[in-house]
Amino acid sequence: MDQYVTGSIIKRLRESRKMTQLQLAEALNVSDKTISKWENGRGYPDIALLEPLAKTLRLSVSELLAGESISNTNRCFNMKKIKFYVCPICGNVIITTGRAAISCCGIMLPDLEPETADSTHTVHVEQVEDEYYVAIDHEMGKKHYISFVVAVKEDGYDLKKFYPEGAAEARFKRSNVRNLYYYCNQHGLFQIPLGSVKSR
Missing domain, CATH: 2.60.40.730 (SOR catalytic domain)
Structure with missing residues (x-):
């Protein structure tokens, strides 16, 4: 993968959910020492844990990899905020009308600057x-x-x-x-x- 979840992201998202390391560890069936290692940059979660980790933090896997929750604060789209994403692997074209965490073929896609x-x-x-x-x-x-x-x-x-x-x-x-x-x-x-x- 081009981008992977880091310990600092895990810590920030965990704290934003007001969870302790122990609570997160219990939800994932790992030890609190494992969570501590991730958060201190001495290891990474196994790829099999990404989905349960995202679910526990109430995010999608794409949001987890992007490091933030994408919330819709503007309930109607605005064409002036249009964003384009192109997958370099399959050529998929994705268009949004605002900020988004977009992934395709296992990589996070940056929005293109025209x-x-x-x-x-x-x-x-x-x-x-x-x-x-x-x-x-x-x-x-x-x-x-x-x-x-x-x-x-x-x-x-x-x-x-x-x-x-x-x-x-x-x-x-x-x-x-x-x-x-x-x-x-x-x-x-x-x-x-x-x-x-x-x-x-």
Whole structure:
């Protein structure tokens, strides 16, 4: 695994639940000395104990590995807080509308920071009637390609997946689209606003 639970995380989460080392040890069928060793960095819990440990601390395994409880303080989603996660192993694309602890293929995924497009990741966007036509000027080989493009609206998003040796072109309904994001499998996430696109 790329990230594993540390002793300091276990201690902080245990104390936040107002549990003693002995109480946690009894819940996991280990000794309080074992808990002490974990918390002092002299050992790690066995992978078989991750699920019972997370359950005892009232967390998911993903939250345990992230080191915090993810709570929903804002009951409605906000598209301005959109986050993108891409698994480097299977290529899975996960989109959230706020902070989250996301794991895939056994690793924790960082949220991607979008960059402004550069000369090697040029995108052409045109308004054609009620749609945006998007074409990304980029190689589409098996090792270097654009993986997906997403049109983010006020109330949701529309994702188009691309594949190596295919065309990096897509059409999106223009209604309420605010931003466009696209992902290069070698250079990361890029973003452009769509407010200045001219119609044809």
